[in-house]
Amino acid sequence: MTTSATDGTEESGAHPRFAEAVRKLGLDDLLPSIRRFPEATRTAAEAATALGCELSEICKSLIFAADGVPVLVLMDGSSRVDLDLVQHALGAEKVTRARADLVRETTGYAIGGVPPFGHRSKTRVLADRSLLDHDIVWAAAGTPYSVFPMAPRTLIDHAGGTLVDVREQSA
Numbered sequence: 001m002t003t004s005a006t007d008g009t010e011e012s013g014a015h016p017r018f019a020e021a022v023r024k025l026g027l028d029d030l031l032p033s034i035r036r037f038p039e040a041t042r043t044a045a046e047a048a049t050a051l052g053c054e055l056s057e058i059c060k061s062l063i064f065a066a067d068g069v070p071v072l073v074l075m076d077g078s079s080r081v082d083l084d085l086v087q088h089a090l091g092a093e094k095v096t097r098a099r100a101d102l103v104r105e106t107t108g109y110a111i112g113g114v115p116p117f118g119h120r121s122k123t124r125v126l127a128d129r130s131l132l133d134h135d136i137v138w139a140a141a142g143t144p145y146s147v148f149p150m151a152p153r154t155l156i157d158h159a160g161g162t163l164v165d166v167r168e169q170s171a
Contacts, residue, residue, distance in 0.1 A: 012036075015142025017108050021118025025158060034141045034148045042112025042144035044077030051138055051147065054078070058147075059131055059139040059155060061114040063103045063123075066092035070106040074116050074127040074161055076137070081128075082168040089126055089164045112144040116159040127152075127161035 012019055013036025022030050041047035044058040051057075058077030063070055064086060071090060073081050087095040103111050108120035116125075116139050131137055131152040138147045139155060156163065 013141065013143070013146040014148070015109060015113065015115075015146070017120070018115050018118040018142030025117075027158075030148060030150070034146055036143075036146040038145070040112070040144045041140070041147055047138060047140075047147055048077060053138065056130070057134050057137055059116060059137040059152070061116045061140060063098040063106060063114065064095050065098045065102060066090045066095045066124075070098060070102060070121070070123050071095075072107075072116070072119075072123050072125045072159070072161075073166060074125065074131060074156065074159060075167065076128065076130040076133070079128065079130055080168040081166055085164070085166040085168075086126065089166060090124070109140075109142050110144065113140050113142050113146075115140050115142050115148075116155055116161075118142065122160075125159045125161040126164045126166055127156040127159065128167050129163055129165055130167050131156065132163075
């Protein structure tokens with residue numbers, strides 16, 4: 001695969017901003033493990049299907065607005081975020097799903113390609129403990145077509161995440 005000016009990705013398949021962040025973190029050995037697919041992997045289900053892995057092995061990077069301030073929540077692909085639990089964890093008055101323009105403004109990436117780290121702005125990060133149920137999870141590499149594998153604890157550390165329980169419980 002070659003670098004392409006038309007689609008904004010580089011040879012690794014990662015978004016250039018994400019690839020730069022990976023290099024700054026000294027994780028250059030991660031770049032060859034990034035997988036780029038011809039079909040979109042913007043949802044957890046699409047990524048799990050493309051990879052042939054369990055839905056819960058996908059790490060979703062979701063932006064919410066807590067009292068108007070962006071916050072990143074890392075959640076396993078088979079679970080939903082409980083906004084009340086996020087609100088409690090942050091001590092916020094109100095938590096809502098962020099609009100697409102706020103996601104792009106905060107992270108530098110479009111919804112469906114937001115990685116867990118390497119964002120344009122520093123945000124508070126909450127990581128649900130369910131991610132630790134796996135040896136490896138897959139997360140977006142800055143595009144809706146690329147993902148990378150990483151040990152959950154390492155991923156959470158690089159994201160600057162705080163471990164919390166914010167997974168919606170099934171009734």
